[in-house]
Amino acid sequence: MSLPDGHPPIPAPDRIGVLLVNLGTPSAPDATSVRRYLAEFLSDRRVVEIPPLIWQPILRGIILRTRPKKSAHAYQQVWRPDGSPLAAITKAQSDALQGAFGAGNPVDWAMRYGTPSIADRLAAMRSDGAQRILIAPLYPQYCAATTATANDKAFEALAGMRWQPAIRTLPPYHDHPAYIAALKASVEESLSRLDFEPDAIMASFHGMPQRTLELGDPYHCHCRKTARLLSEALGRELTVTFQSRFGRAKWLEPATDATLAALPGKGVKKVAIVAPGFSADCLETLEELAIRGRETFLGAGGSQFAYLPCLNDSSGGIDMLRTILSEALAGWAQPA
Numbered sequence: 608m609s610l611p612d613g614h615p616p617i618p619a620p621d622r623i624g625v626l627l628v629n630l631g632t633p634s635a636p637d638a639t640s641v642r643r644y645l646a647e648f649l650s651d652r653r654v655v656e657i658p659p660l661i662w663q664p665i666l667r668g669i670i671l672r673t674r675p676k677k678s679a680h681a682y683q684q685v686w687r688p689d690g691s692p693l694a695a696i697t698k699a700q701s702d703a704l705q706g707a708f709g710a711g712n713p714v715d716w717a718m719r720y721g722t723p724s725i726a727d728r729l730a731a732m733r734s735d736g737a738q739r740i741l742i743a744p745l746y747p748q749y750c751a752a753t754t755a756t757a758n759d760k761a762f763e764a765l766a767g768m769r770w771q772p773a774i775r776t777l778p779p780y781h782d783h784p785a786y787i788a789a790l791k792a793s794v795e796e797s798l799s800r801l802d803f804e805p806d807a808i809m810a811s812f813h814g815m816p817q818r819t820l821e822l823g824d825p826y827h828c829h830c831r832k833t834a835r836l837l838s839e840a841l842g843r844e845l846t847v848t849f850q851s852r853f854g855r856a857k858w859l860e861p862a863t864d865a866t867l868a869a870l871p872g873k874g875v876k877k878v879a880i881v882a883p884g885f886s887a888d889c890l891e892t893l894e895e896l897a898i899r900g901r902e903t904f905l906g907a908g909g910s911q912f913a914y915l916p917c918l919n920d921s922s923g924g925i926d927m928l929r930t931i932l933s934e935a936l937a938g939w940a941q942p943a
């Protein structure tokens with residue numbers, strides 16, 4: 608049957624899309640690109656909850672004049688031939704999951720800040736015929752500054768669509784048995800490759816302002832629960848810390864850097880550190896933990912330090928994503 612004159616083409620029916628979303632990263636490791644990225648990121652009111660009239664002059668007048676050069680230097684130390692680790696790994700995860708939810712059902716990836724944007728990738732999926740889309744912010748622990756803002760951005764894009772796809776969002780998976788099992792296997796595999804037995808294993812999560820916990824954000828509880836379950840699965844104690852403090856407010860404690868500096872004085876000379884809250888290695892793990900964390904620990908009298916990688920696109924990490932995404936697609940798509 609042909610369409611009446613002037614009728615727009617009807618998208619091919621019934622595809623089910625999965626859009627992996629991560630935080631975002633500069634397009635290049637130089638101060639100009641980092642400034643553009645930080646301006647967008649740090650203007651998000653879900654991230655910095657200070658009224659814009661007060662915050663924007665501080666951001667534009669101080670932070671964006673000083674931080675981009677320092678951060679660009681940090682990015683240069685971890686940049687890969689295929690770009691920023693966060694973007695390259697998220698793309699690899701998306702590629703590895705292609706076809707996992709049924710032939711013809713697309714898996715794609717987007718970033719909350721910068722490119723590829725959530726709006727672009729959602730529009731592309733929609734015009735390729737996806738009438739049902741799972742938005743999957745890849746944050747195991749729910750946080751308004753990460754999960755909620757990714758979903759906000761997706762719904763902002765939907766607000767401009769006449770014919771919206773049906774939408775689901777991926778719930779937090781901080782206590783999902785498949786996630787804990789994948790972390791356990793990954794940590795054990797990484798530990799088995801070390802040429803030393805660590806005195807302590809640290810689990811470092813990205814920090815948040817303490818105030819967000821008091822306001823009811825479940826992030827802190829989710830991190831603690833992940834750490835407890837992982838510790839039980841490993842059958843050994845984990846030292847839980849929070850990293851990447853930003854600004855002057857009080858952040859969640861104990862801080863990763865202060866803990867690394869204090870442990871050797873308490874007789875802990877060999878340490879392994881894992882970052883279970885990051886689904887992909889990025890600046891915060893590869894530079895802040897693996898480079899600067901090592902310097903801090905060894906400089907304080909530690910003798911051995913190991914950074915254990917994130918799940919990334921390892922086979923265990925991809926199997927875990929396939930499981931939790933399939934569950935979120937229940938009734939929509941059967942696993943391939």
Ligand SMILES: C=CC1=C(C)c2cc3[nH]c(cc4nc(cc5[nH]c(cc1n2)c(C)c5CCC(=O)O)C(CCC(=O)O)=C4C)c(C)c3C=C
Binds near residue numbers: 750813816
């Ligand atoms: C995993 C969860 C994350 C939470 C929670 C989070 C909160 C948060 N972050 C900042 C400030 C910065 N974070 C930066 C980088 C960064 N943060 C996360 C994840 C979480 N952030 C990731 C994955 C990354 C890495 C990006 C990359 O390109 O590799 C940065 C930028 C780098 C820098 O200049 O140091 C800032 C700034 C705040 C303020 C915040 C919560 C309030």
Ligand SMILES: [Fe+2]
Binds near residue numbers: 813851
């Ligand atoms: Fe961050």
Ligand SMILES: [Fe+2]
Binds near residue numbers: 890895
């Ligand atoms: Fe950092």
